[in-house]
Amino acid sequence: MELAGKIAVVTGSSSGIGLSLVRALLDAGAVVYGLSRSATPVDQPRFRWLKADVTIEQEIGQAFDIVLGQHGGRVDLLVNNAGFGFFRDIEMIETADWRRLIDTNLTAAFLCTKQVVPSMKAKHHGMIVNVGSVAGKRGIKGGTAYCASKFAINGFSESLMEELREFGIRVACINPGSVMTGFFDRAGIQPKKYLQPDDLARLIVALVELPDGMLPDELTVRPL
Numbered sequence: 001m002e003l004a005g006k007i008a009v010v011t012g013s014s015s016g017i018g019l020s021l022v023r024a025l026l027d028a029g030a031v032v033y034g035l036s037r038s039a040t041p042v043d044q045p046r047f048r049w050l051k052a053d054v055t056i057e058q059e060i061g062q063a064f065d066i067v068l069g070q071h072g073g074r075v076d077l078l079v080n081n082a083g084f085g086f087f088r089d090i091e092m093i094e095t096a097d098w099r100r101l102i103d104t105n106l107t108a109a110f111l112c113t114k115q116v117v118p119s120m121k122a123k124h125h126g127m128i129v130n131v132g133s134v135a136g137k138r139g140i141k142g143g144t145a146y147c148a149s150k151f152a153i154n155g156f157s158e159s160l161m162e163e164l165r166e167f168g169i170r171v172a173c174i175n176p177g178s179v180m181t182g183f184f185d186r187a188g189i190q191p192k193k194y195l196q197p198d199d200l201a202r203l204i205v206a207l208v209e210l211p212d213g214m215l216p217d218e219l220t221v222r223p224l
């Protein structure tokens with residue numbers, strides 16, 4: 001997809017991978033909307049931050065009403081990126097924390113995707129990128145909640161890919177290893193090696209910019 005002039009929505013735009021991706025998409029010429037609870041520090045005429053908690057369906061609906069309303073019902077690219085993790089023994093996980101993680105990392109992707117699929121189907125065009133994790137490919141000690149959400153997003157992606165390819169819509173899941181963001185301040189673990197969020201953003205843009213006839217459905221990328 002040639003990104004110049006295309007309409008892109010990135011969830012979790014206020015920091016880390018999402019913020020780098022907003023900047024990379026703007027550099028590629030897209031019109032970009034970012035959804036997050038705290039402000040997204042980007043001041044660019046082709047960017048608009050929409051305050052939304054992606055665990056709240058009504059707030060997602062209000063944000064997409066604005067995007068779809070401003071562009072004649074058109075979204076070309078959705079990146080389901082908002083997410084967080086924690087790593088602790090199962091008996092230390094409160095049910096409310098489990099539910100919040102699944103709501104943020106998994107259910108939000110379902111809700112945001114539902115917002116864009118009808119218009120993408122009508123136009124026989126579009127791409128949905130889900131941010132998974134290597135934690136969605138293998139289990140990690142303490143990661144019952146996080147790994148469950150990221151394994152699930154891989155299954156969600158693969159099923160969605162099979163469902164939407166006949167409508168000209170590409171679905172990809174990118175599974176990064178550790179990325180240097182604030183994620184680990186909250187997660188309670190510290191890896192030894194990291195990818196840089198700007199590099200990951202460049203990779204996602206490169207996937208999106210592949211010819212429309214190519215369907216890169218899954219990519220795992222680790223720090224060397």
Ligand SMILES: NC(=O)c1ccc[n+]([C@@H]2O[C@H](COP(=O)([O-])OP(=O)(O)OC[C@H]3O[C@@H](n4cnc5c(N)ncnc54)[C@H](OP(=O)(O)O)[C@@H]3O)[C@@H](O)[C@H]2O)c1
Pocket residue numbers: 011012013014015016017018035036037038039052053054055081082083084085104105131132133134175176177178179180181182183184
């Ligand atoms: N860092 C890594 O090593 C790594 C590796 C693999 C995959 N990932 C995945 O990459 C994605 C981005 O993580 P990151 O590393 O960039 O971490 P980050 O810097 O903490 O960014 C997380 C983003 O998600 C947003 N977010 C969290 N809960 C939200 C909610 N309820 N509503 C709206 N936005 C919400 C945050 O915005 P607000 O707080 O402003 O709402 C923030 O913009 C996540 O899905 C994560 O699981 C990260």
